[in-house]
Amino acid sequence: xxxxxxxxxxxxxxxxxxxxxxxxxxxxxxxxxxxxxxxxxxxxxxxxxxxxxxxxxxxxxxxxxxxxxxxxxxxxxxxxxxxxxxxxxxxxxxxxxxxxxxxxxxxxxxxx
Amino acid sequence: xxxxxxxxxxxxxxxxxxxxxxxxxxxxxxxxxxxxxxxxxxxxxxxxxxxxxxxxxxxxxxxxxxxxxxxxxxxxxxxxxxxxxxxxxxxxxxxxxxxxxxxxxxxxxxxx
Numbered sequence: 001x002x003x004x005x006x007x008x009x010x011x012x013x014x015x016x017x018x019x020x021x022x023x024x025x026x027x028x029x030x031x032x033x034x035x036x037x038x039x040x041x042x043x044x045x046x047x048x049x050x051x052x053x054x055x056x057x058x059x060x061x062x063x064x065x066x067x068x069x070x071x072x073x074x075x076x077x078x079x080x081x082x083x084x085x086x087x088x089x090x091x092x093x094x095x096x097x098x099x100x101x102x103x104x105x106x107x108x109x110x111x112x
Numbered sequence: 113x114x115x116x117x118x119x120x121x122x123x124x125x126x127x128x129x130x131x132x133x134x135x136x137x138x139x140x141x142x143x144x145x146x147x148x149x150x151x152x153x154x155x156x157x158x159x160x161x162x163x164x165x166x167x168x169x170x171x172x173x174x175x176x177x178x179x180x181x182x183x184x185x186x187x188x189x190x191x192x193x194x195x196x197x198x199x200x201x202x203x204x205x206x207x208x209x210x211x212x213x214x215x216x217x218x219x220x221x222x223x224x
């Protein structure tokens with residue numbers, strides 16, 4: 001059974017720091033991996049999607065890497081800003097299925 | 113519409129009451145998903161439709177939960193005889209092929 005774990009569960013940093021959020025999954029047979037952002041009381045906003053054949057994706061200050069064989073992904077946030085404060089969720093689509101398996105998320109607080 | 117629309121935004125139900133939650137997916141999106149998100153947790157898969165066919169309902173927690181998508185567009189998640197443990201945010205998502213998922217803002221259900 002595929003399980004997704006995110007570390008740390010919560011993170012509080014001063015503005016300007018570079019951050020690394022970690023995601024691990026137990027079964028390397030995945031179709032793709034997606035990072036989402038969730039603001040309090042809101043739905044999920046897709047940040048980056050990495051297909052299983054890819055190693056990384058970049059969007060602005062965000063970079064996500066995927067090491068499928070070791071079951072790991074990292075989300076790198078450069079020069080963090082208070083507006084980055086949110087919960088970041090990692091999710092995988094297991095091979096042969098069409099559904100997302102989520103981690104519990106990392107709650108990020110960036111203070112001025 | 114431009115995004116996935118869910119209604120109502122909030123629902124308070126008395127224990128034992130039946131509720132119906134609606135999801136309007138992005139036009140043309142073949143796949144539609146329902147997820148349940150408890151407080152402080154990541155979303156958990158409930159069920160998946162491809163057009164009007166319900167291809168996976170393995171995540172539905174009990175036979176009190178029922179979902180339909182009769183014409184392959186709008187979907188309704190129905191919960192009969194609600195219990196307190198049903199209190200959660202119910203998220204709907206749609207996708208075209210496997211090129212990422214777009215989530216709605218969710219319906220927050222509180223059972224009192």
